[in-house]
Amino acid sequence: MKKNLGSFVVGDSTKCTGCKACEVACFAVHSRQNNPVGKTVGTVTVPVTPKLYLTRFEQGCMPIQCKHCEDAPCLNVCTKGAISRIDNQVIVDPEKCIGCKDCMQACPFGAIALLPYAKDGKLAAQAMGETKVFASKCDLCAGVEGGPACVRVCPHQALRLVDPEAEAEEKKIKAAEALLMTKNWR
Amino acid sequence: MNYFVKGNPDLCIGCRTCMIGCVVAHEGKHIFEVDPDSYTFNPRLHMVKTAKISVPVQCKHCENPACMAACPAGAIQMKDHAVIIDTSKCMGCKSCMDACPFGAIDMVTEAGKFQADGKERVVANKCDLCSGIPGGPACVRVCPTAALTLVKEDELADAMEKKRMEAARNLFRDNQE
Numbered sequence: 601m602k603k604n605l606g607s608f609v610v611g612d613s614t615k616c617t618g619c620k621a622c623e624v625a626c627f628a629v630h631s632r633q634n635n636p637v638g639k640t641v642g643t644v645t646v647p648v649t650p651k652l653y654l655t656r657f658e659q660g661c662m663p664i665q666c667k668h669c670e671d672a673p674c675l676n677v678c679t680k681g682a683i684s685r686i687d688n689q690v691i692v693d694p695e696k697c698i699g700c701k702d703c704m705q706a707c708p709f710g711a712i713a714l715l716p717y718a719k720d721g722k723l724a725a726q727a728m729g730e731t732k733v734f735a736s737k738c739d740l741c742a743g744v745e746g747g748p749a750c751v752r753v754c755p756h757q758a759l760r761l762v763d764p765e766a767e768a769e770e771k772k773i774k775a776a777e778a779l780l781m782t783k784n785w786r
Numbered sequence: 787m788n789y790f791v792k793g794n795p796d797l798c799i800g801c802r803t804c805m806i807g808c809v810v811a812h813e814g815k816h817i818f819e820v821d822p823d824s825y826t827f828n829p830r831l832h833m834v835k836t837a838k839i840s841v842p843v844q845c846k847h848c849e850n851p852a853c854m855a856a857c858p859a860g861a862i863q864m865k866d867h868a869v870i871i872d873t874s875k876c877m878g879c880k881s882c883m884d885a886c887p888f889g890a891i892d893m894v895t896e897a898g899k900f901q902a903d904g905k906e907r908v909v910a911n912k913c914d915l916c917s918g919i920p921g922g923p924a925c926v927r928v929c930p931t932a933a934l935t936l937v938k939e940d941e942l943a944d945a946m947e948k949k950r951m952e953a954a955r956n957l958f959r960d961n962q963e
Contacts, residue, residue: 605880605893605908606880608880610884667879667880667881668880669877669878669879669880670877670878670879670880670893670907670908670909671876671877671878671901671907671908671909672877672878672901673877675901675902675903676901676902677902678902681903684903685903685905708858708859708877708879709858709879762880762884764880764883764884764893767884767889768883768886768889768891768892769889770889771886771887771888771889772832772834772843772888772889772890773834773836773889774887774888774889775834775843775887775888775889775890776795776834776836776839776841776843777836777838777839779792779793779794779795779839779841779843780795780838780839780841782792783794783795783796785792785945786945786948
C-alpha cells in the first residue's frame, strides 16, 4: 500500500448552514503571511480571497475544496510548473501562476478559482496596470499553526480533516468485526 | 446482483496466502523473481488481525456503491457482477477511499507511469473479483483453510429462503402449542 497520501478537508452538507465562516477564516490566515490583515474587518484592505468555496445546491449547501489528488490533473496540466506537491499536498505558487485557467478546466471538483493577488496589503499589478490574478485553491493551511483554519472555525463542525490511510485502517477493522458477526450467514 | 468474496474468521489462520494469490493473479509470477526492494506489493484485499480475529477484508461489491457515486471521473463501473475501477481514468482524488465504509480501497503507485512532476502515478486499487481471470477469484482458490467463499446470488437467496423456512417452522410450532 502506498504510504503518505495527501490529506484533505471535506464538508458535511447536513451540518453546514452556509455562514461562510470557513471562507473568511481561510482568507484571514493566508493573508497574514503576505498582507497586514488582523482579526477584525477594519484591518482588511485587500479583496477577500478564500481557497475553498461555499456552494449552494438543490439539497443544501457546503464548502467545496481541493482533494489533493494523488495523480492531480491540475498539477499535470500546469505548463508553468506553478503547482507542485509539497509534503503530499498539492500547492499553487501564486508568483509563478500566469492565470492560464488550464488547472480550473482540469479539476473535476471546481476547487480552483482565479482571484486577485494581493501582496504587502496592495493588489499586485501587471505591466499594463491590470491586477494580477492567481489560481486560488486549498493548501491545507500549509505552514499555519493548528492545521486547517476552516475546520477550526466552523461553528457547526461541518468540516473534517481526512487522513485517508488512518481512516481506511479503522474501517477495515470494523469490516473484519462485521464478518465475525455474520459468519453463520448460511 | 453483484457477487462478493466473504472471509470466515473462524477458519482464517492469518497466513496472507490470499494476498499473495491476489497479486500473482493480477501481475503474474514474475513477482517471485524481482528484487523485493524494487517492487511494491499491492494486494487488493487486506489481512486484518486484532486480538480477537484474523480475516481478510475486501470489497463487498455493493449494489449501490458509495465509491461509484463519489467518483468524479466516472472511473468506477459495475460490470460482470462486480464493481470495477478503470485505473486509466482514475486521478487519485481519494473520494472513493473516503466514501467506502469498509476501507476496501487503497491508493497504489502504477509502475512505469509518471505525472508531470516526475512522481509515479497513484491510482485507486481494490478487488475486481478477478474479472477476466480464468478460475475466478484467486484468493478463494489459494486459501489453505478454505476460509474464503465466493458468494453468488443463488447462494445468498438459498440461505435466506432456508432461514425463512426455519423461522416459519418455529412460528408454526409455537402456534400448535
